[in-house]
Amino acid sequence: MDDLRTLHRTLDLCLKVGEVLLSSGAGAPDVVATMRALARALGVRHTQVDVTFTSLAMSVQQGLDEPPVVQLRAVTQRDIDYEDLTRVDHLVRAVVAGEVDLEGARTELAAIVSSGHARPRWMATLGVGLMCGGVGLQLGGNAVVVLVAMLAAVCIDRLQLLMTRRRLPGFYQQVAGGVVATILAALGTRLAEPWVHLNASLVVTANIVMLLAGIGFVGAIQDALSGFFVTGGARVLEAVLATAGIIAGVSGGLSLCARIGLEIPRLALPRFDLVSVTSAAVGGGVAAAAFAFACYAPLRTLVPVGVLGGAAIAATELISEAGFGRPWAVGVAAFFIGLFGYTVGRRFRVPPLVVVVSAVVPLLPGLSIYRGLFLLSEESGQQVAQGLLAMVTAASVAIALASGVILGEYVAQPVMREARRVEARLAGPRLVGVTRVARRRRSRG
Known part of the structure; x- marks a missing residue:
């Protein structure tokens, strides 16, 4: 018994x-x-x-x-x-x-x-706001864009928290977040118009990245690649529904703003030069570290996560400028996040999942999603085709992001296993859990 x-x-x-x-x-x-x-x-x-x-x-x-x-x-x-x-x-x-x-x-x-x-909920909300501000800086926004993006993120986070307490499904929370982000960006543009230029498109894009950050792309792709198709399929469906909620919310917000006269200016893509790459790296680092803070990661991980996220976004911009497509650039950067995330996790005594999920936040395809939605709302057939292409690019970036991280883990862990003589068998890339079992010596009679 x-x-x-x-x-x-x-x-x-x-x-x-x-x-x-x-x-x-x-x-x-x-x-x-x-x-x-x-x-x-x-x-x-x-x-x-x-x-x-x-x-x-x-x-x-x-x-x-x-x-x-x-x-x-x-x-x-x-x-x-x-x-x-x-x-x-x-x-x-x-x-x-x-x-x-x-x-x-x-x-x-x-x-x-x-x-x-470990931290009060209001501190997590501030972390979400800081993450959104970092994305705004990463996209080349000025101080006004950063401040408005932070304010919108705080409002969205508190609204979603209220909806969670009301037990509303996540899909409706994402729809509400997209609508609020678009309306606040358009309203901020109208209020700031007499004094300073506010690029509302960058505000909306930053909030799209914030809404995407909570979606488990990495876990979904890991399950699918490892043969757990039921769990992977469920996670992929959840990610698709959450992303569809964002798309529905932002597109609905754009239509509503057009009806009430709050036109959002045409999106101007960020330029490429040394200053913009440096700004993108700093903003990406801030966004990655702030996301980790908002998810209650140990404070000792914030600096390495920020450095890894900033380096990843800088590498992505450089590879893209060299002529490679955006999915390939993101995939290569994600590979190195997975490769170094395992080492960073061991060095700072946290699961690699904490490092890699936070570091990939700046690489999420918020800009492609917003550009696709904006072009799809146009009447020209050519612009609609460009919008569909942008949406396909966003899906490709999401897949490249998750698969690149997993490939980095596949490469990193066997190397560490051979170097440290850890266990011989490993069921897929390990983002959480032990990788070796201590063997107890038998006492001699």
Whole structure:
């Protein structure tokens, strides 16, 4: 009876850990491998783990003639909290290393999931505003663009928080965010017109990037590439619905502004020179670090995340100017984010997921989406065709972004595994969880 009770408690611990990882955006391969490693470290072998987007199942059969023990757990969507994710990752590593036993792990995990966020919610809202301001600077906007983009982001974040408390689906939250971003940008342009020029298009684009930042593109592509097609398909559908909400909101906002006389000027693409690339790098670094801050990442990660994000956007601009298409430029930059994100994560003791998801924020295709929507609203057939091409480019950039990060992880982790002699088998790229298991030496009689 005691062995059966211990088995149930072990499976329950593994399922709770998997829930934290999955709800924080970790890929299904990471969740499965982490749960199995945790169970094996606690003495439960030959476990079977089944992951879908909204549930987890874990089973073990102790003997051929014994019925399997099965436990299920529903995964509820929560706010992304990289502080909790980091603490859970450290806990799993401690258990695998033999430093924490089952009861200690259960107690520590209960304290982690019940302690709330490390920072107040209003600080996360300020982080979202700063992220949007950084994107505005990255796009070449002046101080007024940055300030209006920050104000719009704060308003959108508080509105979405209110809608979340009302339990409205995320699709409607994205629609509302797109409408608010467009109307505030047009209104800001009208109010600032007598004194200073305000490029409303850059404000809307910055807010589109802010709305895209919460979509799990990386986890969706990782699941699809790793063979978890059910979970990957569900995540892709969620990402498509969220993006469609943004498109619907912005297009509706543009139509509404045109009807009430708040015309948004034609989009002027940012120029390419040394000053603009430097500004883009600084803005991209600020946006990446601010997103990590808004997601409650440990403060020690903000500087490396900002440096990595800024370097990625600078590399993207340089590669694009060299004649390569935008998807290829973004894909190459994302590859290096995945390559160095693994090393940075180990150096600063956080899961690489925290680093790579934050660093790719400046590369999100907000400009392509807005340009496509703006051109689609024109009457000229040529401009409509250009708008469709811009939307296809946006989809290509999103795929290149996620697949480039995953490829970087595929390359980085085997190299580190051979160098440090970590475990021989690795189920796909690991963005969360342990990569080696401490082997205990047998005592000689």
